[in-house]
Amino acid sequence: MKYFVAPGEDRQLTAASRQALRGGFVELSDGVTHYELKGPEDGELVVMAGGLTIPLFYWDDLVTELNARGLRTLTCSAYGRGYSDRVRARYDETLFTRQLAELTERLGVSKRPLHLIGTSMGALVAMTYAAQYRSSVSTLTIVGPAGLAKPRPTSPHRLLRNDLLAGVIARRRGRQILQGHLGHNVRDAQLGAKLTDMVLDAFRFEGSLYAVFDTLQHLPVSGRDDLFRQTGALGIPTLLLWGDEDNVTPLTHLDTAHALLAPRHRHVIPQCGHMAPFERPRHVADQIVPFVAARAERLDS
Template identity: 90%
Template sequence: MKYFVAQGEDRRLTAESRQALRGSFVELSDGVTHYELKGPEDGETVVMAGGLTVPLFYWDGLVTKLNARGLRTLTCSAYGRGYSDRVRARYDETLFARQLTELTEQLGLITRPLHLVGTSMGALVAMNYAARHRSLVSTLTIVGPAGLAKPRPTSPHRILRNDLLAGIVARRRGRRILQEHLGHNVRDPELGSKLTDMVLDAFRFEGSLYAVFDTLQHLPVSGRDDLFRQTGALGIPTLLLWGDEDDVTPLAHLDTARALLKPQHRHVIPECGHMAPFERPRHVADQIVPFVAARAERLDS
């Protein structure tokens, strides 16, 4: 799909504009990445991969809980999201996994195995990273993962793989589609409004809608059973979390995920939609902290 700037994208990401923005920035091979590294330096490091639209601010509540309980956290905005570059490249899981690889290397975090957390589309990215860097991954936490729906001939994602159609739809209806998608992610209307404001503010930067629709073209979010099966075969201790009222990646896929991933632990979060780390950060932290601690103790013993 040809790069475009959508109506309403009235800001540009530059070295000068980033000086007034929250977070840290590093130049990687594909572009500038927006990240935050927080928490005690001697804590186990948890690396988080987010979904289709979200900037790193999505993780704020969970980061606060994990840092308070002794864990170090690395969050980043995937290319095309937050304050990371809108790159003119194929937006697929290889790009996003390479971004995580280079970021953790640049920050000197690979001297000790990492704890990966991936949610929604980010679960596919985390699994891709784990397959490429098995020795660097101590635990894997998967939250409401995309990828388990069955492909359909009439799926919008299939239609969007056509460059001409994708460009037309993205330019004419992209922002409306984005807002409708965000409206299905969380149960609480107040949190839903907060999420929408957060995402749309970052989508004022040029190239944001292009990045999302190019991702929809090149990163399959259905029919990914083989990736789940391959991840399960890696033998990485895995925690599977799911919101009981997830309307985006329905709980009906839980049994399939369990069969393929073979997680050591799984937990369904009550009264929770698709974005558990954003909606229920304390509940998610209560699951991650002991899971990470148990693995760290085994490695140290």
């Protein structure tokens, strides 16, 4: 799909504009990445891979919980999200996996195995990373993953395979589609409004809608059973979390995910929609912290 600037994208990401923005910035091979590295330096490192639209701010409350309990955290905005570059490249899991690998290397945090969390589309990225860098992943936490729906001939994603049609849809209806998608993510209306404001503010930067729709073209979010099966065969201790009222990646996929991933633990979070780390950060931390600690203790003993 040809790069475009959509109506309402009235800001540019430059070295000068980034000076007023929160977080750190580092130039990687594909572009500038927006990141935050927080928490005690001697803590186990937790690295987080987010979903289709979210900037790193999405993780703020979970980061606070994990840092307070002794864990170090690395969050970043995937290319095309938050304050990371809108790159003119193929937005697929190869790009996002390379971004994570280069970021951890550049920040000097790749010497010890890390604990990887992936949510929604980010779960597919996390699983791809785990397959490529098996020895560097100590544990894997998968939250409400995309990828288990069956491909359908009538799926809207099939329309995006045509570059010309995809461009027309993205330009004319992209923002409307985005807002509709965000409205299904969070169970609580007040949190939903907060999420929408967060995402749409970052989507004022040029190239944001292009990045999302190019991702929808090139990163399949259905029919990914083989990736789940491959991940389960890696032998990485895995924690599977899911919101009981997830309307984006429904809980009906839980048993399939469990069978393919063979996780050490699985847990359903009550009264929670699709974005558990954002909606129920304390509850998610309650599951992650002992899971990470148990693995770290076994490695140290």
